[in-house]
Amino acid sequence: MAKLMGGLATSHIPAIGGAIHEGIQQEPYWKPFFDGYPPVQNWLKNAKPDVVVVFYNDHGLNFFLDKMPTFAVGAAAQYNNADEGWGIPTLPPFQGNMALSWHLINHLVALDFDVTTCQEMLVDHACTLPLKLFWPEGPCPVQVVPICINTVQFPLPSAKRVYALGKAVGEAIAQWPSDHKVAVVASGGLSHQLDGERAGFINKAFDLEFMDSLVSNPEWATQFNTLELVEKTGTQGVELLMWLAMRAALSSASGRVREVHRNYHIPISNTATGLMAFSVD
Numbered sequence: 001m002a003k004l005m006g007g008l009a010t011s012h013i014p015a016i017g018g019a020i021h022e023g024i025q026q027e028p029y030w031k032p033f034f035d036g037y038p039p040v041q042n043w044l045k046n047a048k049p050d051v052v053v054v055f056y057n058d059h060g061l062n063f064f065l066d067k068m069p070t071f072a073v074g075a076a077a078q079y080n081n082a083d084e085g086w087g088i089p090t091l092p093p094f095q096g097n098m099a100l101s102w103h104l105i106n107h108l109v110a111l112d113f114d115v116t117t118c119q120e121m122l123v124d125h126a127c128t129l130p131l132k133l134f135w136p137e138g139p140c141p142v143q144v145v146p147i148c149i150n151t152v153q154f155p156l157p158s159a160k161r162v163y164a165l166g167k168a169v170g171e172a173i174a175q176w177p178s179d180h181k182v183a184v185v186a187s188g189g190l191s192h193q194l195d196g197e198r199a200g201f202i203n204k205a206f207d208l209e210f211m212d213s214l215v216s217n218p219e220w221a222t223q224f225n226t227l228e229l230v231e232k233t234g235t236q237g238v239e240l241l242m243w244l245a246m247r248a249a250l251s252s253a254s255g256r257v258r259e260v261h262r263n264y265h266i267p268i269s270n271t272a273t274g275l276m277a278f279s280v281d
C-alpha cells in the first residue's frame with residue numbers, strides 16, 4: 001500500500017512568484033519569508049515523496065463565480081498553469097497521477113462526498129507556488145493531484161466538513177494499492193483580508209493558536225462556524241481550511257505525526273504568512 005509520509009502547509013501570495021522570478025529572495029522585505037523554506041526543502045530531499053495531493057482554492061482561473069464546486073478533484077495527466085491576471089510568469093506544466101486521482105474520487109464518492117471530477121484543470125498560483133517553494137530547482141519533481149476547496153464564494157464548506165474531507169483523503173491514500181510515497185500539501189492563509197473595511201486585517205494571536213492546535217489538538221478549529229472563522233481570520237483568511245484538510249489527512253495515517261518545521265512572518269502583501277511541515281514517523 002502507499003505510504004502517507006507527511007504534510008506541508010504554506011501561504012500563497014502571487015507576489016511570491018514575482019519575487020522568485022526577480023531573484024530577490026534575500027532582500028530585507030522577503031528574507032524572513034523565504035528563509036523559512038530551506039529546512040523543509042532539505043527534509044523533502046531525504047523524505048522524497050513521489051506524489052503530492054494539494055488542497056487549495058482556485059481564485060477564478062479554473063472556476064469562476066458562475067460555476068463554483070464546493071470540492072473538486074483533478075483527474076488529469078497534466079495540469080497547466082496560466083495567467084490569472086496577476087502578471088506573474090507561468091510555471092511549466094505539472095504531471096498528474098491519474099491512478100491516485102480516480103482512487104481518491106471513488107473513495108470520496110463512496111463516502112458520500114459529492115465531488116466534481118476535473119479531467120481538464122488549469123492550476124493557479126495557489127497550487128503552483130507552494131510546489132515551487134518546496135521544490136525550487138527545475139521542473140516540479142513530484143506528481144500532483146489537486147483538490148480544490150471553495151473558500152471564494154459563499155456558502156463555504158464548514159471547518160467540520162473540510163476536516164471530514166481531509167480524513168477521507170488520508171484514509172484513501174493509506175488504502176491505495178501502490179508503492180508510492182504520498183505527501184499532502186495545504187495552500188492558503190493565514191489571516192488576511194484583501195478588500196472591504198477590514199482590508200489589511202491580521203490576527204497573529206489566532207494564527208499562532210491555530211498552528212499550535214495542528215500539533216496537539218488538530219480538530220480545535222472545527223469548533224468555529226464559517227462566519228466565526230471570517231471574523232477571526234479575515235475574508236481570505238478562511239483559506240486556513242486547507243491546513244485543516246491536510247492535518248486531518250495525516251490523522252488517518254498509521255504512525256505518529258511529528259512537527260518538522262514552522263515559520264510565521266507578518267506581513268507579505270496584506271497576508272500573515274505561515275509555513276508548517278509534519279512527518280508521519
Ligand code: DHB
Pocket residue numbers: 012013014015059188189192194236239268269270271
Ligand atoms: C494575496 C493573498 C492571497 O491569498 C491571494 O490569493 C492573492 C493575493 C495577497 O496578500 O496579496
Ligand code: FE
Pocket residue numbers: 012059126188236239
Ligand atoms: Fe488566496
